[in-house]
Amino acid sequence: xxxxxxxxxxxxxxxxxxxxxxxxxxxxxxxxxxxxxxxxxxxxxxxxxxxxxxxxxxxxxxxxxxxxxxxxxxxxxxxxxxxxxxxxxxxxxxxxxxxxxxxxxxxxxxxxxxxxxxxxxxxxxxxxxxxxxxxxxxxxxxxxxxxxxxxxxxxxxxxxxxxxxxxxxxxxxxxxxxxxxxxxxxxxxxxxxxxxxxxxxxxxxxxxxxxxxxxxxxxxxxxxx
Amino acid sequence: xxxxxxxxxxxxxxxxxxxxxxxxxxxxxxxxxxxxxxxxxxxxxxxxxxxxxxxxxxxxxxxxxxxxxxxxxxxxxxxxxxxxxxxxxxxxxxxxxxxxxxxxxxxxxxxxxxxxxxxxxxxxxxxxxxxxxxxxxxxxxxxxxxxxxxxxxxxxxxxxxxxxxxxxxxxxxxxxxxxxxxxxxxxxxx
Numbered sequence: 001x002x003x004x005x006x007x008x009x010x011x012x013x014x015x016x017x018x019x020x021x022x023x024x025x026x027x028x029x030x031x032x033x034x035x036x037x038x039x040x041x042x043x044x045x046x047x048x049x050x051x052x053x054x055x056x057x058x059x060x061x062x063x064x065x066x067x068x069x070x071x072x073x074x075x076x077x078x079x080x081x082x083x084x085x086x087x088x089x090x091x092x093x094x095x096x097x098x099x100x101x102x103x104x105x106x107x108x109x110x111x112x113x114x115x116x117x118x119x120x121x122x123x124x125x126x127x128x129x130x131x132x133x134x135x136x137x138x139x140x141x142x143x144x145x146x147x148x149x150x151x152x153x154x155x156x157x158x159x160x161x162x163x164x165x166x167x168x169x170x171x172x173x174x175x176x177x178x179x180x181x182x183x184x185x186x187x188x189x190x191x192x193x194x195x196x197x198x199x200x201x202x203x204x205x206x207x208x209x210x211x212x213x214x215x216x217x218x219x220x221x222x223x224x225x
Numbered sequence: 226x227x228x229x230x231x232x233x234x235x236x237x238x239x240x241x242x243x244x245x246x247x248x249x250x251x252x253x254x255x256x257x258x259x260x261x262x263x264x265x266x267x268x269x270x271x272x273x274x275x276x277x278x279x280x281x282x283x284x285x286x287x288x289x290x291x292x293x294x295x296x297x298x299x300x301x302x303x304x305x306x307x308x309x310x311x312x313x314x315x316x317x318x319x320x321x322x323x324x325x326x327x328x329x330x331x332x333x334x335x336x337x338x339x340x341x342x343x344x345x346x347x348x349x350x351x352x353x354x355x356x357x358x359x360x361x362x363x364x365x366x367x368x369x370x371x372x373x374x375x376x377x378x379x380x381x382x383x384x385x386x387x388x389x390x391x392x393x394x395x396x397x398x399x400x401x402x403x404x405x406x407x408x409x410x411x412x413x414x415x
Contacts, residue, residue: 006298082282
């Protein structure tokens with residue numbers, strides 16, 4: 001636990017010191033929202049209906065940027081190899097890195113959801129907004145774990161920018177689907193009481209990804225160094 | 226003892242050091258360090274091994290002081306501020322302890338990597354080209370440190386192309402060529 005906290009605080013400190021990187025991820029998410037609003041046209045109803053999908057796509061696309069960047073620092077001067085060489089559990093290394101990535105994506109949530117309310121003319125109260133942000137966080141957690149694993153695997157490839165989304169996107173379809181459905185039900189009302197099922201599915205995949213990816217991480221970094 | 230690994234480029238010096246550092250596994254045969262199998266007991270071995278390599282494993286965004294504290298914590302050691310300053314002082318970096326590593330010269334980075342290896346108190350110290358990027362005082366520091374480490378009971382394996390600096394401090398010389406030991410000289414330099 002001590003190693004995990006040391007690694008997490010290192011990642012957060014480096015993230016804070018390179019704030020421009022986090023800001024670029026946020027701007028990328030905002031630009032994605034804007035572009036989709038232009039693509040969907042001026043019809044308010046269409047925009048509202050598309051909001052859940054657009055929010056999740058903004059999260060997904062910005063996550064690849066954040067995940068790629070998170071391992072760039074580890075590859076400079078082969079710092080990751082140095083960490084692997086320490087008597088530190090590689091599982092702790094994974095959970096520290098995945099938690100830092102999840103936190104970064106989570107921090108985007110309130111800003112992006114607030115901007116979506118403006119761009120897509122949503123008429124929602126604070127409670128609904130809070131639930132949307134909560135679902136964003138669960139979606140971020142579902143992307144961060146497999147994203148961290150794949151980012152570690154692809155970080156030594158020259159084509160990392162292409163390889164990461166190609167590997168990650170198919171794997172996280174259940175998380176995307178559950179997030180979109182749950183956000184849609186939060187926005188349009190849950191007449192058939194389906195929200196709980198989608199929420200359970202989202203939580204289940206979060207737990208599966210965080211458990212399995214934690215076990216597999218050592219194979220992604222150990223010999224490849 | 227201190228062992229000098231000597232050989233031309235591509236002879237296997239770095240590969241051997243990386244295997245001893247548990248970063249690579251042998252393609253055949255077995256390798257044991259401290260009586261432990263490198264393939265199966267890596268974590269236990271890593272408590273006693275330290276490597277200073279071509280890549281220095283430093284984060285440009287951390288300060289020298291933070292680098293040592295992080296390294297200590299990852300090894301299960303909580304370093305007091307005084308011991309961090311002392312470790313930096315030994316390598317001549319005490320005045321720049323709060324500066325980020327990204328602004329350091331190559332020699333300063335090497336000195337920091339050496340300070341970091343020192344705080345780990347390893348039993349086996351692996352040095353890959355330890356004299357590169359260092360000025361004369363830095364090289365003398367490495368030489369005195371290696372001898373001090375050996376006198377305290379540690380083992381050093383050092384790969385270097387600098388016979389003038391490696392010979393006086395090493396007890397054994399191992400000549401490598403194409404991945405094979407082709408010569409062994411005891412007391413080569415001492």
